Amino acid sequence: xxxxxxxxxxxxxxxxxxxxxxxxxxxxxxxxxxxxxxxxxxxxxxxxxxxxxxxxxxxxxxxxxxxxxxxxxxxxxxxxxxxxxxxxxxxxxxxxxxxxxxxxxxxxxxxxxxxxxxxxxxxxxxxxxxxxxxxxxxxxxxxxxxxxxxxxxxxxxxxxxxxxxxxxxxxxx
Numbered sequence: 001x002x003x004x005x006x007x008x009x010x011x012x013x014x015x016x017x018x019x020x021x022x023x024x025x026x027x028x029x030x031x032x033x034x035x036x037x038x039x040x041x042x043x044x045x046x047x048x049x050x051x052x053x054x055x056x057x058x059x060x061x062x063x064x065x066x067x068x069x070x071x072x073x074x075x076x077x078x079x080x081x082x083x084x085x086x087x088x089x090x091x092x093x094x095x096x097x098x099x100x101x102x103x104x105x106x107x108x109x110x111x112x113x114x115x116x117x118x119x120x121x122x123x124x125x126x127x128x129x130x131x132x133x134x135x136x137x138x139x140x141x142x143x144x145x146x147x148x149x150x151x152x153x154x155x156x157x158x159x160x161x162x163x164x165x166x167x168x169x170x171x172x173x
Contacts, residue, residue, distance in 0.1 A: 002153065013121050069111075
């Protein structure tokens with residue numbers, strides 16, 4: 001099953017994805033998209049590492065997500081991607097619209113062919129005010145379009161608020 005888990009900052013979305021991965025009884029590979037470029041992000045990464053079981057595999061890939069998914073998916077494995085909005089930010093910061101479009105399309109195309117469990121974690125950013133600044137508005141737009149496209153392709157979509165999952169599509173948790 002492929003699942004999209006959305007939520008705001010500190011909503012419990014990553015914790016939910018980690019619980020689902022643990023409960024899958026499959027080999028788990030955690031695919032981290034962040035690039036810890038400052039002390040605050042280093043602390044966030046360390047916090048996530050401390051929560052994860054030591055037996056989980058780890059792949060750090062900030063850009064080529066579809067390639068990593070294709071190379072690592074199999075019927076006996078659960079791939080947990082955390083998070084898509086960091087991946088999107090990494091691509092937006094390249095200042096190469098063609099690369100963003102290419103990687104986004106590759107992700108959307110490969111999803112249907114991936115065996116096993118896939119858990120995609122992403123920040124829901126479009127529920128507030130329209131942000132100031134062209135780049136920030138583009139980020140919110142791109143994230144919204146990506147989420148819509150992924151929601152069409154995933155069997156379950158969950159919105160997490162205050163640590164509580166609300167199933168938007170598929171069977172309830």
